[in-house]
Each structure stands twice: as C-alpha cells, then as structure tokens.
Amino acid sequence: MTQEAMSAQKIADELAEMPSASAISLQMSVDNYLDVLRGVLDLFSNKKQMDTIYVTATISSEAIKRVLEALDIDSSRIFFVDCISHIMMGASSAQSDDNTTLVESPTMLENLMLKVEYLIRRSESKDKLVVLDSINSLAIHNNNWILSEFLHILVSGLRSREAYTVILSVEEHSTPEINNMVNLVCDHGIRVGKEG
Amino acid sequence: MEGLDTILYGGIPRTNTILLTGSCGTGKTSLALEFLIHGALKGENSLFVSVTENSEKLLANIIPYRFFDRSLIKSGRLVFVDLPIMYERLGMTKPELSMEEIDLLVAAIADLAKELGTKRLVIDSITSICYKLKTSEKIRDFVLKLSKSLSDLNCTSILVGEVAAQSSAYSSYGVEEAIADGIILMANMERRGDLLRTLQVIKMRGTMHSRAKYVLDLTPMGVLLVPLLKGGSTG
Numbered sequence: 001m002t003q004e005a006m007s008a009q010k011i012a013d014e015l016a017e018m019p020s021a022s023a024i025s026l027q028m029s030v031d032n033y034l035d036v037l038r039g040v041l042d043l044f045s046n047k048k049q050m051d052t053i054y055v056t057a058t059i060s061s062e063a064i065k066r067v068l069e070a071l072d073i074d075s076s077r078i079f080f081v082d083c084i085s086h087i088m089m090g091a092s093s094a095q096s097d098d099n100t101t102l103v104e105s106p107t108m109l110e111n112l113m114l115k116v117e118y119l120i121r122r123s124e125s126k127d128k129l130v131v132l133d134s135i136n137s138l139a140i141h142n143n144n145w146i147l148s149e150f151l152h153i154l155v156s157g158l159r160s161r162e163a164y165t166v167i168l169s170v171e172e173h174s175t176p177e178i179n180n181m182v183n184l185v186c187d188h189g190i191r192v193g194k195e196g
Numbered sequence: 197m198e199g200l201d202t203i204l205y206g207g208i209p210r211t212n213t214i215l216l217t218g219s220c221g222t223g224k225t226s227l228a229l230e231f232l233i234h235g236a237l238k239g240e241n242s243l244f245v246s247v248t249e250n251s252e253k254l255l256a257n258i259i260p261y262r263f264f265d266r267s268l269i270k271s272g273r274l275v276f277v278d279l280p281i282m283y284e285r286l287g288m289t290k291p292e293l294s295m296e297e298i299d300l301l302v303a304a305i306a307d308l309a310k311e312l313g314t315k316r317l318v319i320d321s322i323t324s325i326c327y328k329l330k331t332s333e334k335i336r337d338f339v340l341k342l343s344k345s346l347s348d349l350n351c352t353s354i355l356v357g358e359v360a361a362q363s364s365a366y367s368s369y370g371v372e373e374a375i376a377d378g379i380i381l382m383a384n385m386e387r388r389g390d391l392l393r394t395l396q397v398i399k400m401r402g403t404m405h406s407r408a409k410y411v412l413d414l415t416p417m418g419v420l421l422v423p424l425l426k427g428g429s430t431g
Contacts, residue, residue, distance in 0.1 A: 104390070105390055107387075107388060107390055108390050108392070109412070110392060110422050110423075110425060111392070111409035111413065111422060113422045114411065114412070114413035114415075114420050114421075114422055115413070117420050117422065118413065118415045118417055118420060121417045122262075122417060123418075141236055143427065145427040146425050146427030147427075148427075149426065149427050150423050150425055153422065153423060153425070157422075174352075
C-alpha cells in the first residue's frame with residue numbers, strides 16, 4: 001500500500017469509529033487534499049452508502065467533480081453546496097443542477113446553512129455526512145466572530161439531525177484563532193499532513 | 197411548517213387573524229400558500245382569496261413544493277377565488293366602497309368560507325382591498341368585521357399586507373396591525389452588499405414566540421428558517 005493510500009484509509013478508519021452526530025475536525029496539509037477526498041468521500045461515505053453534502057468554498061464544485069472523476073470516485077451520492085462559483089464566474093456560467101446548489105457568496109453564511117438544511121431534508125439516506133471545505137476559505141470572506149457563530153449553529157443543527165460533520169482546515173493556512181474556533185465545536189480531531 | 201412552528205412554539209393559534217406583512221419579493225405569498233397546503237393536506241378546507249393576481253397565474257408560478265398535490269384543488273380541499281370576480285358579482289364597480297358595501301363584502305367572504313367549511317384562509321393582499329376603502333375608519337371597520345366573522349367560523353386567517361421597502365410601519369394604513377392577533381414581518385435585509393430574506397414574529401396572541409430575526413429560503417421542501425447571524429447584523 002502506498003503512503004497516500006494509507007493516509008486515505010487511516011482517515012476513513014478514524015471516521016468509521018465515530019458515532020453519527022459527531023463533528024470532526026480534519027486538519028490536512030495542502031499536499032494531502034486528494035487523500036482526504038478519497039478517505040472521506042470514497043472509503044468512508046460511499047462505503048457506508050450515505051449521502052454526502054459537500055460545501056465547497058475553496059474551489060468550484062465543477063473542479064472537485066473533475067478531481068473525483070480522475071480519482072474514479074463515485075459522486076452520485078455527493079451533493080454540492082457551492083459558495084464560490086457564483087462570485088468567481090457570475091450567475092450565467094455557474095449552473096445549479098440536481099446535485100449542485102449555488103450560494104451567491106461565501107459571506108451569505110445563513111444561506112449556506114439553509115441549502116445544507118434543504119439537502120438534509122431532501123436526502124432519504126439513513127446516515128448523512130456534511131463536509132465543510134474549508135474553514136480557512138470561509139475565513140477569507142468572514143470575520144472570526146460571525147464564523148464562530150455560524151459553526152456553532154451549523155454543527156448544533158447537524159447534530160440534532162444525527163448527521164456527521166467533517167470540517168476541513170488547511171494546516172499551512174490556519175491560525176490559532178481558527179483552530180480554537182473549530183476545536184470548540186468538534187468532538188474529535190484528525191490530522192493528516194506533515195506532522196500527521 | 198417546521199421552522200415557523202418552532203419559533204411560534206407550536207404554530208399559529210387556531211382562529212387567529214394574522215397580518216403577514218412585508219415589501220415585495222420577500223416570500224409572503226409563498227409562505228401563505230404553504231400554510232394553506234399544509235392545512236389541506238391535514239384535511240382542513242383551505243381558501244385562497246387572490247386580490248391582485250389571477251389565481252391561475254399564481255398557480256403557474258408556485259414554487260414546485262414537493263408536498264403539493266394538485267388533487268387537493270380537484271377535491272375542493274384547497275380553493276382559489278379571485279376577488280375581482282366577487283366585486284363584479286356584488287356590483288362593486290366604484291373605486292371606493294361604501295360602509296354598506298364593506299358589510300356586503302365581509303358577508304360574502306364569510307358566507308363563502310362557511311359554505312366551503314374553510315378552516316384556513318388567506319387574503320392576498322389586504323392592502324389591495326384597503327385601496328378601495330380609503331379611510332382609516334373604513335379599514336378598521338372592514339378588518340375588525342372580517343376578523344370576527346372568520347374567527348366565529350373557527351377559521352385561522354392570514355391577511356397578506358404590503359409595505360414599502362424602507363418602511364418602518366407594519367402596514368400601509370397603520371390600522372391593520374392594531375387589529376390583527378399576530379404580525380409576521382418579512383423583509384429584505386442588506387448586509388455588506390448581500391440581500392437576505394428575513395422573517396420576524398412581531399406579535400402573536402395566544403402563544404409565546406421568538407422575537408428574533410430569521411433568514412429564510414423558499415425551497416421545494418417549504419420555507420426554511422435559520423437564525424440571523426448577529427456578528428454581521430447591521431440593525
């Protein structure tokens with residue numbers, strides 16, 4: 001098994017040990033992004049046949065879909081809440097579809113929560129996973145106060161719906177404030193990266 | 197209506213007359229329709245009185261609610277009536293209604309609600325009716341009589357009101373709000389260039405309720421609400 005495959009499997013194994021309604025902080029190095037995608041979306045979520053709501057504030061959902069395709073990861077049960085395409089490309093080229101919901105801007109945190117809530121309600125899957133990619137990207141557009149409030153409300157809501165929450169953060173871009181904010185709402189932390 | 201029921205600690209109290217008010221594009225009609233559809237699904241006869249928009253056009257533009265079943269209309273559980281047709285039948289062709297005509301209009305709406313066994317009623321919008329009443333006295337008289345007639349029929353009603361975007365009042369004439377049992381205010385709130393749809397329960401007789409402001413989204417699963425994040429609030 002390669003180092004990458006081991007990282008992905010380790011992530012999936014750790015997540016599998018968590019009960020539903022858990023909130024997990026997953027801190028990674030930029031270099032480990034693909035391992036994280038495989039570990040979380042393929043080896044954990046797809047293996048458990050759960051619907052995944054993937055909130056992307058870093059790169060567009062289209063770009064992630066292309067990565068998943070290249071990694072040969074089935075994305076049929078992954079539903080994207082895309083907070084970045086609209087401001088990057090404008091409404092005309094960014095498209096909503098059955099698997100992708102656009103939020104106009106990463107500053108519209110309430111709308112982000114509402115889209116997640118809508119997809120949670122629409123899902124018929126017994127177990128559900130919500131991935132937030134990433135807290136660092138959201139921190140570019142929002143101050144720590146509102147971001148902290150957002151995380152608290154989002155995670156509390158997801159707990160009440162028995163959904164798993166995974167909050168991604170990028171080691172190289174994190175600050176002690178962001179780490180504290182994430183640790184405050186999470187039950188468990190996983191580190192994958194240079195020191196992971 | 198899970199979100200609204202939660203902030204009302206159980207929902208709109210039965211037989212209350214509620215003023216659902218706000219500026220254009222805030223989701224008032226969608227919320228009112230959802231209230232009726234849920235009632236109809238529960239077996240309560242529901243009546244939508246459309247004042248400004250033709251009900252066929254309204255139905256064509258309805259949010260594709262996943263829980264909406266067109267058979268509710270066919271079975272008569274959910275009924276749409278265009279008020280301009282009622283005006284015509286009652287011979288109310290003048291731009292301003294007299295006190296007698298107000299009584300006639302209230303009686304016509306109440307009779308229709310009674311005949312249909314209506315338990316939930318929406319008038320969209322009460323402001324458009326008030327245009328034909330002109331004076332505060334007539335508006336007060338109309339809203340009071342209508343509210344009492346519907347309450348006597350054990351009917352829970354939503355009167356949709358329209359206010360200007362920057363208005364701080366809850367109704368165009370300042371009368372409707374004083375008479376209604378409850379006020380739900382819907383608005384567009386701008387925050388750092390983002391326009392958020394908000395909802396706030398100002399008053400609700402007969403139940404405790406949240407007084408906080410919520411952000412809403414109109415979705416095929418119905419109106420969803422989350423608390424407005426205070427960190428970015430401008431007001």
